[in-house]
Amino acid sequence: MNSMTQTSVTGTRAQREWWRGAVIYQIYPRSYQDSNGDGVGDLLGIVERLPYIASLGVDAVWISPFFTSPMKDFGYDVADYCDVDPMFGSLADFDAVISTARALGLKVMIDLVLSHTSDQHPWFVESRRDRTNPKANWYVWADPAPDGTPPNNWLSMFGGSAWHWDSRRCQYYMHNFLTSQPDLNFHEPEVQEALLNVARFWLERGVNGFRLDTINFYVHDKQLRSNPPLAPERRNDKIAPMVNPYNHQEHLYDKNQPENLDFLRRLRAVMAPYDAAAVGEVGDAQRGLEIMGQYTAGNDLMHMCYAFELLSNDHPSASSIACLMAEVARVAGEGWACWAMSNHDVVRHISRWDLSPAAARAFATLLMCLRGSACLYQGEELGLPEVEVPYEDLQDPYGIEFWPEFKGRDGCRTPMVWEADALNAGFSTGRPWLPITLEHHRLAVSAQESDPAAPLHHYRRAIAFRHVHDALMQGDIRDVTADGDVLTFRRVSGQEEVLCAFNLGEATAHVTIPEGRWEVIGAELNSAAPRDGVALLGRWQPCLLVRAG
Template identity: 70%
Template sequence: MSVAVAQAMDNAVEKDWWRGAVIYQIYPRSYQDSNGDGVGDLLGIVQRLPYIASLGVDAIWISPFFKSPMKDFGYDVSDYCDVDPMFGTLADFDAVVETAHRFGVRVMIDLVLSHTSDQHPWFKESRADKSNAKADWYVWADPKPDGTPPTNWLSIFGGSGWQWDSNREQYYLHNFLTSQPDLNFHTPDVQNALLDVALFWLNRGVDGFRLDTINFYFHDDQLRNNPALPPDQRNATIAPSVNPYNHQEHLYDKNRPENLAFLRRLRAVMEPFGAAAVGEVGDAQRGLEIMGEYTAGDDLMQMCYAFEFLSKTQPTAKRIVEVMQDVDRVAADGWACWAFSNHDVERHASRWNLSPAAQRMFATLIMCLRGSVCLYQGEELGLPEADVHFDDLQDPYGIEFWPKFKGRDGCRTPMVWQSDNQNGGFSDTRPWLPVASEHLGLSVEAQEDNPAALLHHYRRAIHFRHTHPALSIGAHDGLKAAGDVIYFTRSHDGQNIFCVFNISDTPSDFELPEGNWTPIGAELGSAHVSADGKLHLGPWQVCLALQQ
């Protein structure tokens, strides 16, 4: 029996492993360099899997490692079924899967299905002329009579979403860089080819996928213009405020209803393997609603995440309650996956200007919310955003909109393992992005020997979640706010846990509901409860209580 088949059987038995799971995102360029070229790689991940397992996470999500010209650092794929030599080989990937599974950690990979690189053989054939076998595999359109693009659709990376191609004398659609042409999901052969890609990796033993820009797959086949978005409805959740992408309501370049049928086909491919997917929903107005649509029932995606807690503004008690109430309203039959940081946004320790106490509170909070959890490498160390000098920038997004938007390099700098060298133990040579000097004192090595370090708090919070099913898979009775305090009850199979969080740096008094409640979570700094059920919450303090 092959390793892939054995794992598929295990996953099928435990097919809901994803529900309430804690998933650790690895940006492979920046995790661990194993061969001294300054770039992280797959064998570097193998080297660090004992550490990952020590966190107690259920799975890893590895950002793209496929063959690519690296114009967008792997999110521009030129071969879906091979590893870029920068990261290693297919055999190295097999070693990642085998080692992770040996440690009880599942492996999810980042599938970028909405677009490819312009260096992909599919696109090279498609752009050759209008009559080749792949002529309709990408989104091609004739210009308007005056030669301008066929619609007003914009690119997230700035400017028109259409690029002129002199070979075909047509425009092609690109929602991101001009070197990232969009695939045409209205063509059945495209869907079939992408499902074959998913099957290739499932047969190689992966346990699931993170689906990049899941709501971008289909475009409006009538090529209708997007309407303008009123200024009071614009926000910078998806694109920086300096980007006119925020000026449109994106009804026709993404978020199309045809996507649901394709997602059902993808789920059918995954189902025999017990694999799970988490979709990235990139939409500033309807993100939660789309999340609900894509995760409803048992034949679509298992999880999706929107951008509500990836926003610039630190969430207040009121805002957290609003988000969770919206989820209850539009996604009650679905399943969210929450994240505060990832490879696309400023690290939340800096984005929200969090004190150490606030970082601990938010770490505990995310482990208590209904849904699954994504943690981004270095989040467990409390890494702040690195200040990358313009001359060191690699991200085309930041280079385009500098200085008002500095891009994504500040959250992508190398992981810090040691404090005694300028490269933080990441590499023996100069890394592809510089290690921030302020990160060195927060290294894994520095925190391992300090029981009070944030790293150990994350370990304790993950363990606490796993040992209390009410927190990992239970229902909740709806979040409520009382000033700066939020509170709710998580329940599963007779286990009821009352959760209270002070979302401020000001002390607050609170009273537990009637009943026999026993304080738990002392290792997480849970507040003491007096005999009459009253508690005094210090700044950023939590209280967790189990009903007897």
């Protein structure tokens, strides 16, 4: 075999933790199940559908924000961290989510948005009142430059300056996202303690962990230094579309600050008595993997993080995945990744990479074989494509701002489809907040349950396969190689060694099997059987073997 790239990553602990290698199912609550007919999903709708989620064989659910919010950014603008928005139900409804999930053997992780709040949060209402109130320093305030312009060149992810003028204090406040999402000041000890108390509130309520939104945005440079420009050849669209000027800067000072590690250690210490785990979203286009490695190194920082390498527009190849694993080994070998191919912020990967059904199955199987934990986004298990939402139906302010070159995130957030022949595919008896297409109706759960060849059953088989093999759950990854379209690696844990080879192309390929006794596993995933030391792989076919004896 002509190896293009080789790498080895060694695990740091033999002891099994529930999150290590877990499969986590993301729920976008507005779009999962509506229980009261208002066209918006809610917590009781999630309770209703938890048995379905358990049937997939996943370990945990991650629920996107359901806190009190004016919904300018659909819950990622929090007005009360410790209550449920009436749109989604009540705290009692959330308790029902916890108790039902626990009975089904599912862990519950919730989405904490700690970097910023809504401008309607009582903290900000008080902070903006004047410069001397008790919360005056809880947000990032700055005087204007001598000419009245913002204090530096920092940009918002949603377009334009990251600074907004406030006439009450005659100062600018910082917002990495919408102007209605002011950034909290993590240099203020009281802010950190208040946010740790938010984590304590939900841990006491029974959650098993957190997904931490924009984890690398928490701390800003105290000196407010301007970011340097980024050379055009280094720009990419991993976290922002290329039409967004945010990509023109190297974000050295508005995020990614070393002081963030101190807060993460404090948060880990709060979580430890509850056996809770956190997965952080690392939003950085140039240093995402490096930051992931920093934030998950050792036992006192975050448990897992994910960067955007498999959430980008670049169609993965055997070579690019081998290079990705090599880079993870270099900058994050002692950490723990959480891989995802789709979520609520990016075009669904079926459409983003223009995958055939065979290719989609191969990538689903591959995801279950990579070292790390894995996140699945609702509807991914059905093979749902992106929806082309008409401009007049758009809800996402990001898409409205950059339309039509970037159409926003509504196309991946349309409601889950349950019953092929039901009104609104069984999501709601009222008009859904985003449209449901006929193509999605045809891919509904009810239509796939009776078809053994459907994507839904493939995901169930792939998840079950992962859980059977400890090497896949928590083992090392070794000897990652790419030869043409064939990606090969070994997963090793204790006495178990699994050989994984994937043909990630349309043409037939072959792979030479290392010497020794190997047994075919994953027959239910169309695993090829080697003959005379060689496995012939059809298009998008894996070969999965376990060392015998």
